[in-house]
Amino acid sequence: MKIPKKVLICGREFTVKINKKQSGGSFTYDGCEIIVGGRYPHDMPNIFLHEVIEAVFAERGMRYKLYNDSNNQDYQFAFKHTEYENAVTDIVVAL
Numbered sequence: 001m002k003i004p005k006k007v008l009i010c011g012r013e014f015t016v017k018i019n020k021k022q023s024g025g026s027f028t029y030d031g032c033e034i035i036v037g038g039r040y041p042h043d044m045p046n047i048f049l050h051e052v053i054e055a056v057f058a059e060r061g062m063r064y065k066l067y068n069d070s071n072n073q074d075y076q077f078a079f080k081h082t083e084y085e086n087a088v089t090d091i092v093v094a095l
Contacts, residue, residue, distance in 0.1 A: 001045040003036055007052060007094040010059040016048070025051040029058075056090045 007014050014032045022037035025047040034051045036044055054075075057063045062079040079087070 001048070003044055003048050007034070009052065009055050009094050010090050012059070014055065018044070027051045027055045027058075052094050053087075053091055056087050056094065060087055060090070062087065 003016060003018065005016055007016060012032055014027065014034050016034045016036060018036050018038040020038040022035065023039040023043070024037045025035055027034045034048070034055065036048045036051065038044060054063065057077055057079070060079075060083065062077055062083060064076050064078060066074045066076050
């Protein structure tokens with residue numbers, strides 16, 4: 001899979017950057033940026049897709065932080081099937 005340089009997420013253009021020193025991924029709202037870790041190239045498509053989906057869910061208000069700490073494992077996702085269908089449309093547009 002070729003990782004694009006830009007994606008459209010819920011009407012906002014996000015720049016996609018590869019960080020060859022990083023193994024995970026992240027996204028920011030302020031900079032409209034997705035970082036894909038490129039340390040292990042075979043993982044890049046999964047990381048990219050993970051960040052796009054999470055950004056769509058967050059943008060749609062479907063992602064919640066359970067605790068106020070820096071552990072990313074504390075996010076919870078909650079939505080109805082209709083919201084999921086709308087999010088899938090956003091994911092397709094992003095890709």
